[in-house]
Amino acid sequence: MQIPYEVTARRDTGLYNAKIGIWLFLASEVMLFGGLFSAYVFLRIGITPGVDNPWPSEVQNIPIGFVNTLVLIASSVFVVLAWVQLKMRNWFRFQLWMAAVILCALTFLGLKSVEYYGKFHHHGLKFTDNSLAEGIVQEVDGIMSDKIRFEGKSITFDISAKNLYCLKAVHGDLPVFKAPDGAEVTDPASWAAKKYAADVNAAKKAYKEALAEEKKLAKEEGREIDESKLPSMDVDTVVTLEAAEPFLIASGERMHTNYTDKTITFRDGSKVTGSLAPNGDTVVLEVHEIDMQRVPLDEQKESMIWSYVADEGVKKGFFDLQNKYKQHLIDYYGSEEKVPLKQKQNHRINIHHVHAHHEHAEHGAEGEAAHGEAAHHGDPEGDGAGGAESSYDYPVIEVPRSDIKFIGNHGPRYNTYYAIYFTMTGLHGLHVIGGALVLGYFMLFGKKLFLRNPEHMANRVEVGGLFWHFVDLVWIFLFPVMYLF
Amino acid sequence: MNPQSSTDLSHETAVHGHDDHHEEHHHDPPFWRKYVFSTDHKVIGIQYGITALLFLALGFFLMMVMRWSIAYPGRPVPFISHLPWFRVWLENGMVTGDLYNMFGAMHGTIMIFLGIVPLAFGAFGNYVTPLQIGAPDMAFPRLNMASYWSYLLGGVLMFASFFLPSGAAKAGWTNYSPLATTTDLSFGSLFWTGQTQWLLAMVFLISSSLLGAVNFITTIINLRCKGMTWMRMPFFVWAMLVTGFLLLLAFPPLEVAAIMQLMDRMAGTSFFVPSGLFVNGQFFNAAGGGSPLLYQHLFWFLGHPEVYVLILPAIAIVGEIIPNNTRKPLWGYKTMVYAVMVLGFLSFLVWAHHMYITGMGAGVSTFFQTVTVLISVPSVILITSILISMWGGSIRFNTPMLFATAFIPMFGIGGLTGLPLAFSMIDLHLHDTYYVIAHFHYVVAPGTLFGLFAGIYFWFPKQTGRRMSELLGHLHFWPSLLFMNGIFAPMFIQGMAGFHRRASDGGAAYERIAGQEFLEAGSFLSKIFKNGEAITMIDLNIVASVSAWCLAIAQVPFIINFFWSMTKGKKVNSNNPWDATTLEWSCPTPPPHGNFLKEPVAYRGPYEYSVPGAERDFTPQFEPDPESPQAPAEEELEVKGGH
Amino acid sequence: MSEFTPAESRKHVKAYMAVFLALIVGTFVTVAVAMIPWLDLGEPGKSFLDYSVGLLIAIVKASLVALIFMHLNHEKGMIYKIMLFTMCFAFVMMFLIVFSWWNPIQEAFTSH
């Protein structure tokens, strides 16, 4: 059986099947990305000032995004050129252009992963007064210092539940535990399962025996069975295992629910008892950026951030730049009263701009007004660049949890901007991978079909190309929306 | 199943021996290629149908347990409390709040996404559409197979989530955030919780629907046979086309919502988590800044078109059966076609009528209220046309016709009770009450489900060569009709009295609401049922529950009928046992791989019943004009593009 | 289109190259407007004008891709119909979802 119009177009619609199919699929993709963009706009507009995190800007690495845009555009051209070659029945040249497309796709993905890496290694630390220090979390004793570090001596958990979440936070090798009966336990999960089964069986058995006994008694005494005389079938499921020697716990934000200096409680209710490591709840951060957007202007000078970033030069540089920018605004609007409130508060400054500013000042060069704006106008080394630039003198601060409102890397959970950035670019990246796989398949394994029915092969490439252009088209919007706005 | 080659259609017997595409019949593919990983649209349709029926049964079972908890809260559930799974979840044999929530969420999910839609669109759409437009198969047979397997995988995932330590999803079929984001968070592995698995399963189900939709639309656009112009397509095909577009364009936003919720659960994002959220008295550790309203928008952008996905195939099946059994053309075929297109269009513009009380802006509420009222116009056109088609016909009341006829008033009740809900002021009172439950169940249960039953009875002979038993059919129909109304009619009353839709005790805890008088003391019924005491609103719970269990018993004749008739039913004596006019009745019984023995041609419109001057009371689409026995000139039959 | 002469292909390739150039220029302009201080349109920093210009260029670029690369400049009616409805629903979705932030009743009571 042959399906009609697989290769040739139907007369009245002028289309072959796959062409309709791919356009329908693209229609659904339009709705998919339409939904995502709608979510973007909705979330961005819906931010309640003073309650939600402000929508960050100037945090992207624009050069990388820019290059990626060009790469995708080029690949789009290469796809059509490949298709033209196929239409000209030139298999080898088709393969060449296709190879260029795949190369572009790989470049794109490579640059994307550099960006992702940079974000995951860039942290933001929000103080309780909403001032924000961004930079790189340092390690303490080989553990990232944004984790709670805890010296455990025993674990307490429910053996009827299968999860022992506390063990996931153990740093290094799992310790050997001692069971209440003195046995050695190397694998608490399977030990728990066995013990639970044994306990339940024992309780059941005890119950059965008691029931038989009671039945006999009841019969002898000619009365009903007295339930209250029977043992309960419930077993004690909460047990504590002592560790043979102390072990180290390193627990991130979503693992534990709370901690004291004696115990730390995990999401599934399991607990570790011991003691908080010395400074186990302080975060050590190398500060790269300071962001005061959420701090009222008149409180910025007294912000608690300055008690940690104690370098007077940095502080002075910050306010110099701020004043410079303020002057720029006053020039634009005419007078200070006319400057909209949201403009004045817009302040995020990279430490190396402060340094650069100092140098200019020292060398007597009349620093162009652009410096204040460099921070404002797309910081070419946003957190996409990774932690490569350390020739500057970045202050390293040590902050106890009690002064921290929120700490996290610039991953998806940092705020809704990063959430939608990762979701959208991630989905787009998956599309790139999918498209590259299909086109790569055509390039490597399409010859047989090409020899048998070149038009069919050309159709396939056309359809695959349509998908590829669409992926490019999405990026054309993603780039300004995510990087520049 | 037993092929019937005898036929009363002369041109077909003539070509039977020497048709020219018979290479396919030579090598019989192995069993697993033919029935398991088949690319034949009929086999896939049947696979869809059987899987969907099983899921419908499962969903029904969940509902029966819930109805026990509602009618007799605090009493152990009979029969099931010793089953191993239930021993874990029941507390002293009683349904707990958790279990009730789980069953509620899964009942809705299973019925809608795994039951009705696959049965209506997947099974009937797959089986009937290519036959009716004279296509050898779907445009992309392998995609079709992928669509079924993706559905099955989603279904299995959904079902398997019952057996996780957390149990299945518990946050309602609508899966609203932040509730859905924050349930079962105490489990160590968030991935292996029912709530997360629900999202994953949905991604598979959505993919399945998208593949299906692409396939259906392409098939209808490009694979119509010679002469099958747009306006000669049976109404069923039109409905499938519109349904396809609904699925294609409405499902992606739900996919967005599912992905975002998955991110919220697994990656800790805050798409739907507002700032300052507390869960169980504890600060919810997330950045905040998200919006639960966004979830509802994305969900209902699918949600409302989805209800039309539920109803359109049923209307279409009824639209096929009614003309056939009244022996009259479908009244206002063209009007119906335009109505169904308008309906499809408008259904994208009404979604937020599910969200009047969310605190969404009043401006947008007004817009949605207006469009919601507008959309009832095409719905009424459809149902009125079908009703008028019956006027003055000599009606054959066989089983499919019974179900099809009953569909009309049942859908009517459901639709009309939707109108009050469309007004935001009235909805303030009725939202999330049993009134809403009654509204949509009238449309979906005695509505869509009856339509689908009608379809099964109607097309059964095409596949098996045997009719289903009329006696058992009647035994199925009448009790079903009675008990369907027994379940849902009381819910209107309860809903208006203020009963909330998600209470596991059926509202008993709210004494002032529960104790409202329904029938006064000493009235006739109160003497029979309550020793003369007044019958209160909460007593209606028992009426509905008992009806529900009886409805289950009423399905027994159907199950017996289904299996018995496959081998023992009355054999049909032609390929066209109902004397119908559409193309599917021209192919052999059951249709072979590739469907038609000879290239089919549509010579006329789809509903030429009782044409004046014709010999018989039906003139099939596939019969050349008896006036001019030669085949019409080629160009006359050329398919015309567009319309 | 099944017959594809070298002359025709040259015509195609020419068009593709022109579009390629336009896309690159568009990208440069977008980035320049966003990054170079003296090209800052409207109010200092990001403003409505910046967004509009950025989006406008993006729309032009996207249209070029759709029309030339994806051959929408000479496509069949059916495809136009499908995409027209799709775009329509996508815009409706975005517009109505965002529209729901607007609450005239609440505003009347809170904004004095």
Ligand code: HEM
């Ligand atoms: C004639 C037109 C209809 C109108 C005006 C209408 C109106 C409404 C409204 C306003 C609601 C929201 C009630 C609330 O939650 O407070 C609703 C709920 C619902 N309707 Fe309809 N409806 C109509 C037809 C249908 C049809 C044909 C179906 C399905 C096949 C349907 C299925 C549903 C469902 C499933 C819900 C409830 C969803 C939920 O909250 O779980 N409706 N309807």
Ligand SMILES: [Cu+2]
């Ligand atoms: Cu609705």
